[in-house]
Amino acid sequence: MELKYLQAYPIELQNQVRSLITSQRLGAYLANRYGEKHAIQSDKALYQYVSRLKQANLRSAPQIDKVLFDNRLDLTHRALGLHTAVSRVQGGKLKSKKEIRIASLFKEAAPEFLEMIVVHELAHLKEHDHNKAFYKLCCYMLPDYHQREFDLRIYLTGKDLGQV
Template sequence: MLRYLNGYGPEVKQQVQQLIDNDQLGVWLQRRYPPDSGHAIQTDVALYDYTQRLKQQYMRSSGPISKVFFDTRMHVIDNALGQHQFVSRVQGNKLKRKNEIKVSALLKTLPEALLRMVVVHELAHLREKEHNKAFYQLCQHMQSDYHQLELDLRLFLTFREINGDK
């Protein structure tokens, strides 16, 4: 039941299990993210603009992003709600590389802070391909509470799973 929390210690899992057992996880999430904490980023164009603003603010020297979009087919696979891809295409006698980011459409319905966390995560992959120390430092540079937001997103996913929304 706590599959989204596999990387966390027993104390965190125990606290979450207590919230679940007491039917309080939803209450806790709603207190932390009131219903009005949603966002207006509902289209691919809005998501692209949002991502570009973050990139411009924190990662100007990184390569350009050619495409950012919500993927309605992306479900939580290997705990991922976003994906960064390097797409290589042959154009004439040249090999063109493009950066593309896709984000699960589920994030349209979650608070903006959680959408931002996923976008920050995918942007960090422009510089760091692996999930290493430098990668997470970059994420924290762009989003100081990155680790808390990642945990909160995992709690949202756990809550959805408990309530049958997969």
């Protein structure tokens, strides 16, 4: 069985996930670790949430102008979140607007997964590439970032298989 979200992980971890899938325990594993759902359901609430995380961790990063849940982002586009910088001419000045878009599937996800994806997108304000500095920044903002990313990949696998 191919685990498309977990291909970069060691085969031993993949086999543990396969075992959970085969025994129909994947949903229970995730519910035990991430049983709660968050209350952030509007773009306004999401903007406030992202702003608080940014203020706590990245005060010197550029201002974020827009944050929203985007139902056009999904796994077929391989994007769970997007950060964009749109430049526009206003009068005689060039203005840059920073936006963060979070896939709508995170409206129903555990708060830990929403926090992980927001931290990921916030890190892009400082580091554009997925390099060592980027992941160091993610871990600064969220010390268990890598565990949550792994568990998010398990969650996405479970969603694909209808076990979550």
